[in-house]
């Protein structure tokens with residue numbers, strides 16, 4: 001298989017797997033246990049927390065382990081918005097139209113809970129505009145949630161600039177607006193420094209950077225008001241109840257430490273392969289259209305539309321040739337549902353339903369890219385011909 005769907009999930013790194021194995025086997029203690037096996041498990045969680053904190057330039061006490069990106073995002077958005085509303089700070093939340101469903105649907109849920117939500121758009125490249133963001137802020141705004149990098153088109157948002165807009169807006173006000181960012185797609189490609197970014201909360205998912213599925217991280221800045229989403233035991237500093245996934249936590253920390261090493265070298269190598277794929281596609285299929293920003297973008301993401309095709313049909317044909325890629329649209333009950341991200345970017349529907357995402361990884365090789373380039377034009381032509389004959 002030529003795997004070009006790393007934005008969906010990435011293979012477990014060997015070192016992460018090895019870090020997990022002892023806790024799936026003999027060292028099965030519950031970190032809450034007061035005996036040796038419990039202390040051993042707690043020590044593993046503490047070590048992992050210190051490692052993750054170092055990778056993010058945070059304090060260990062600001063790092064919570066969760067069950068993944070979705071839980072981190074839910075906890076951050078609901079937990080902060082709830083706590084600030086209870087403190088009388090306000091009832092308004094700002095987010096964007098291009099968030100992953102994990103953020104988009106939480107924003108809808110916040111509306112059901114009586115919050116007033118402003119959803120800002122983006123330009124044709126998928127970038128949020130600072131002026132539009134600034135204009136959306138209100139005295140009663142408690143939370144802004146903007147993703148770091150888009151999972152479909154790879155566009156990277158100006159998070160540090162958005163934090164600066166908030167800082168200026170909040171000056172002289174009693175309550176500071178909290179900024180959360182879904183940075184699930186960022187590790188491996190960007191050095192994440194929560195202080196430099198100026199965020200109050202940041203969400204990560206381990207399986208996107210070589211860690212295990214079902215494990216995630218929530219950075220929560222010290223002092224940010226927060227009401228836990230999960231109630232129960234006092235784990236995770238009273239902020240996330242439930243017995244810790246010790247093996248998952250150990251694997252997450254090791255994977256993040258590797259992902260945070262030589263970010264520039266990894267990005268440059270993968271960006272060169274992405275360019276090879278982009279140039280090859282544009283040369284062989286002249287009416288191919290690129291989606292997303294080509295400069296402020298994830299180095300591993302190439303989202304492209306092919307005139308006259310339906311993306312699911314192309315994904316199926318590529319799969320039959322041993323290539324794993326992803327479609328930007330979902331076909332349900334024979335009805336095309338174009339991607340909400342491409343729609344927000346103003347991409348025409350015919351182009352949105354014809355979009356394919358190739359997401360490369362550290363293990364992707366030039367030979368694999370060349371093989372895809374040898375196969376893709378014929379398969380695109382095949383889908384277009386069969387649709388034209390319908």
Ligand SMILES: Cc1ncc(COP(=O)(O)O)c(C=O)c1O
Nearest residue numbers: 068069070100102151182184205
């Ligand atoms: C940008 C983004 N946010 C959130 C998620 C959800 O992460 P998880 O699958 O770990 O819950 C994903 C996963 O695709 C993602 O790409």
